[in-house]
Amino acid sequence: MSITQLHSPETRPDAMPADLSSLEAWFDRRLDEKLAEREAARIPSLAIIATKGTMDMAYPPFILASTAAALGWNASIFFTFYGLELLKKDLDLKVSPLGNPAMPMKMPFGPHWLKHLNIPVPTLAAALPGFQGLATAMMTKTVKAKGVASIGELRVLCLEAGVRMVACQMTVDLFSYEKDEFIAEIEDWIGATSYLAEAKKADVCLFV
Amino acid sequence: MDSTQMLDARGLNCPLPILRTKKALNAMHSGDTLKVVATDPGSLKDMVAFCSQTGNALLSSQQAGGDFEFLIRKA
Numbered sequence: 001m002s003i004t005q006l007h008s009p010e011t012r013p014d015a016m017p018a019d020l021s022s023l024e025a026w027f028d029r030r031l032d033e034k035l036a037e038r039e040a041a042r043i044p045s046l047a048i049i050a051t052k053g054t055m056d057m058a059y060p061p062f063i064l065a066s067t068a069a070a071l072g073w074n075a076s077i078f079f080t081f082y083g084l085e086l087l088k089k090d091l092d093l094k095v096s097p098l099g100n101p102a103m104p105m106k107m108p109f110g111p112h113w114l115k116h117l118n119i120p121v122p123t124l125a126a127a128l129p130g131f132q133g134l135a136t137a138m139m140t141k142t143v144k145a146k147g148v149a150s151i152g153e154l155r156v157l158c159l160e161a162g163v164r165m166v167a168c169q170m171t172v173d174l175f176s177y178e179k180d181e182f183i184a185e186i187e188d189w190i191g192a193t194s195y196l197a198e199a200k201k202a203d204v205c206l207f208v
Numbered sequence: 209m210d211s212t213q214m215l216d217a218r219g220l221n222c223p224l225p226i227l228r229t230k231k232a233l234n235a236m237h238s239g240d241t242l243k244v245v246a247t248d249p250g251s252l253k254d255m256v257a258f259c260s261q262t263g264n265a266l267l268s269s270q271q272a273g274g275d276f277e278f279l280i281r282k283a
Contacts, residue, residue, distance in 0.1 A: 018217060063222070063223050064228055066223055067223040067226060067227070070223070070226050070227050070229075070230035070258070071261045072261070072262055107226065146221055147219045147220045147221040147224070147247075147248070148221045148222075149220075149221075149224055149225075157227050160231075161227070161230070
């Protein structure tokens, strides 16, 4: 093929036109095509900042991150403050209706009417010793009965799916934790500066 | 000849049916089909969203009794 052929608009319909208005139209079209190409090839990303260490608040970060990973996204979770509890080797997460007034108190077993009855718990009763253990046991049972994964299972699924888990260095020092209390899969111990750099680029960034 | 695999996701709730589906698809070849049976009513919409975002083809989605059946062809 000769050079004239290569540059001739007849043989290359995509070739750059010579006059200005056609050139502008050509450029706009090419830009749209390139942007669409780039958008199609781009991998979405999710960055979650997990700050709570109760059983109820452990679900959103792990569910969202594992689902994002299943969709082919890059997902990471930064665990800070009480969120570090979710990375303990021995998960011992609790839940309480105390300070959590929207939490439904329903029996995980028994006849249909009882399971659907939202038992009103006075705040003072919820503060009684042993109540938190009872509420935790009830939620654990409900979760199992409904086929919802446990936090431990979801955490394993997240790790298997390649969710990056990073933890806050400052929190470890603040609460005098030992690093060997935590799972070995923690990729890095970092600070706010490092995670914000990553979160800045994320398509979805959540604070839980 | 492309083969069809089965995934029993009955009794599992969000997001487990999707995660198990993804895991099963990972172990399959392009063009193979996967039949998923689930009981989670949320899976009806989730499976559509999952397939459209991952490029896998949702060939059919139907309700049979209390079960939801999906046929997915791996991209």
